[in-house]
Amino acid sequence: MTSRGAALGGLLGSAPGLVFGAWAVVQNPWFLDRPWLFLGLAVALPAAALAALGALLDRRPAGRAQLLWLAPLHAALLLLFWPRPGPDPVKLLVVGVDGATFDVIDPMVAAGALPAFAALQGAGDRTVLRSMEPMFSPLLWTTMATGKPPEQHGVRGFFTRSTDCRVPRLWDIAEDAGLRVGVYKWLVTYPPREVPGFMVPGWLAPSPETAPSTLSFVKELELANRLERRQVAARRGTVALALAGIPHGLRFGTLWAAFRWKLTERLERPGTDDRQVAMQRIRGQIDRDVFVHAVHAHQPDLATFTYYATDGLAHRFWDAHAPGPDTPPARVAAYGEAVRDAYRQADAILGELMARVGPDTTVVVLSDHGFRAFRPGVDAAPLVPLTERLQARLGAQLGRVQVARLGQKLTVTAEEASTDALIEALAALVDGDGAPAYAWEPVPGAADTLGVELVVSARDAAALGAGTVGGEPLADYARLGEPTPGEHDGAGIFIAAGPGIEAGALPREAALLDVAPTLQALLGVAPAQDLTGRVLLGDPRRGPESRDGLAERFRVEGGVEGVDVEALRALGYLE
Ligand SMILES: [Zn+2]
Structure with a gap:
């Protein structure tokens, strides 16, 4: 009582x-x-x-x-017993798994560790998606979205934003065909544009804009909680961000995991490796939460979701994942499952997404490239450009010159000379064979600055010692950097299941250029004739000669200049 x-x-x-x-x-x-x-x-x-x-x-x-x-x-x-909504009638769901390789997937599927991957490829078909050089994710994802090579789509360098893409992408074409679209973290989508649906930019975004703006809490949380990089102060406190996120999908389990991690960080002061693993995991949970909710709220016909931990953790932990005789056992014990755990999380998300869509949905899972171990003595160590000598040399010709290093890239600003004069001076710096030692590209929003990259081929100490730049020792202009344990590999993945897709439907190997025409055909939009890739699935008939004119119509301005250079560095693109 x-x-x-x-x-x-x-x-x-x-x-x-x-x-x-x-x-x-x-x-x-x-x-x-x-x-x-x-x-x-x-x-x-x-x-x-x-x-x-x-x-x-x-x-x-x-x-x-x-x-x-x-x-x-x-x-x-x-x-x-609060009811959950039934499936959403998405026409085409594209799940990007950055850097995913069958070399990891197949043994895990065989061991029963990836039930969603197993179910998907069992219900449909799969093939190797052959990547292309340079294997730089922003460029590759743009090639897949456009069906055009980098020379044509224009997204090539580090200083890239969505406005640099000169040709329409998958979601532009879908929108033009009257379809609703939801794009979640596809690369080079910053600044985002208003779409009939939603668009949340990928990790290169330097500031938190999303469409609609109610989803910007995702990017605010991401930018404010970055590791190893300058954090961008959120516009709201963490509690305010969590409260803003709950009506847009954040789940209690995700908030609980984030809270526990914050506590662990305070009490145990974990190292960078542990923090990377934990943050990637929480980020994956947040992304799943928000995407599931956004798809239900906006009912897109085309929905894309991209997962990146399979790339980020593979760069960092491939040596523990596939240890060699020299790998310290403690490292294998601590991080041996980090890469496979990322695949497990990708599989759990894929499984949930597959359960959220209807029987008429076509599901495509793809990666921009595969992964493998760095091979010492075979693979090139990164060549890190030095600034001091180059600045002095250019300065002697051009007056005041600023040279700054961003990882493996330089920005060069001529303060007292024209950009043409700067280009001329750079072109004169040739290597031992008489070829230019540097390549350059404009930097959007900074007319007097060039993005500059050392393109000499020396990749070991001997070659570094023998090389020259403009007649001077190469060693004054570059040093060898530390490679990451994992490297991009040419064999990506392409798995598809849905109405009419049966085993044997796909060729033995597909190309990145095949992706856009295939996805368009699966959406029921006849791909333009100027897309040189093949239609691997769906109606192979071609539509108009070209849809390039759409790019101008969907052009968006605004946003913050530049890209998130520190994000590039943290992912191993830059040293
Ligand atoms: Zn990568």
Whole structure:
């Protein structure tokens, strides 16, 4: 028999958590992914505390006040059984898994560790997606989205934004055909543009704009919680960001994981490797949450989701994933599963997305390139350009010159000479064979600056010692950098399942240029004749001669200048 005080206290204690839970699940039916944890922490715990307090204050027998317990009990049951929406009628779901390779997938599928990958390739077909050089993700994802090679789409260098893409991409063409689109973290989508649906830019974005702007909390959280890079202060506090995110998909389990990680960070001060693993994991959870919700809220015909931990963690931990005789056992013990865990998370997300779409949806999983170990003595170590000698040499000809290094790239600004004069001076710096030692490209938004890259081929100490730049020792202009344990490999993946796709439907190998025409055909839009790739699946008939004119129509201006150079560095593109 409880007392009146206990009954009243229990009611008061449980109310805030229950009201909050109701607010959350009404807007985000996926919020309670860990209902018992939520009910325990946010409802039962405060209810028990206030009931104990109430029991001290008012010891009279509860009598009919006992019935007060029924209200929170019913409310909790309602939360537990809150209905989840049925599948969304997406026409084409494209899941990008950056750097994914069958070399990791196949043994894991055989061991039963990747049920979604297994189900997808079992239901449809798969092939190797052959990548192209240079294997630089922003360029490759743009080639897949456009069906045009880099010479034509124009996205080649590091200083790239969506406005540099000169030809229409998959979602432009879909929108033109009257379809709704949802693009989640495809590379080179910053600045984002308003679409019938949603667009959340990928990791190169230097600031948090999204379309619609209600999703910018994702990018704010990402930019404010980066490791090894300059953090961009969020416009809102972490609690405000979490509250902004709950109605747009953030789940309790994700918030709980993030909270626990923040606590671990405070108490144990983990090293950078541990922090990378944890942050990639939480980022994957956040992305899944927001994408699932956005697809339901916006009902796109074309939905794309891209997952990057399979690339980022493979660069960093490939040596632990596939250890050699020299790999320290402690490293294998600590990080031997980091790469496979990323594939497990990709598989869990893929499984959830497959369950969220209908039987008429075609699901395509692809990667921009594969992965393999760095081969010492065979692969080139990165050549890191030095600034001092180059600055002095150019300065002697051109007056004041600024040379700054961004990883393996330089920016060169001639303050007292024209850009033409600067180009002329750079062109004169030839290697031992008489070829230019540097390549250059314009930097958007900085007319007096060039992005400059050392293109000499020396990749070991001997070649470095023998090489020259403009008649001077190469060693004054460059040093050898540290390679990352994992390297991009040419064999990416392409898996597809959906209506009419049967085993044997795909050729033995596909090319990046085949992706755009194939995805367009799967959307029911006849690909333009100027796309040189093949239509691997769906109706092979071709449409108009070209759709390049669409690029101008969908052009967007605005956003912050530049790209996220520090993000490039953290992913190993730059030293
Ligand atoms: Zn990579």
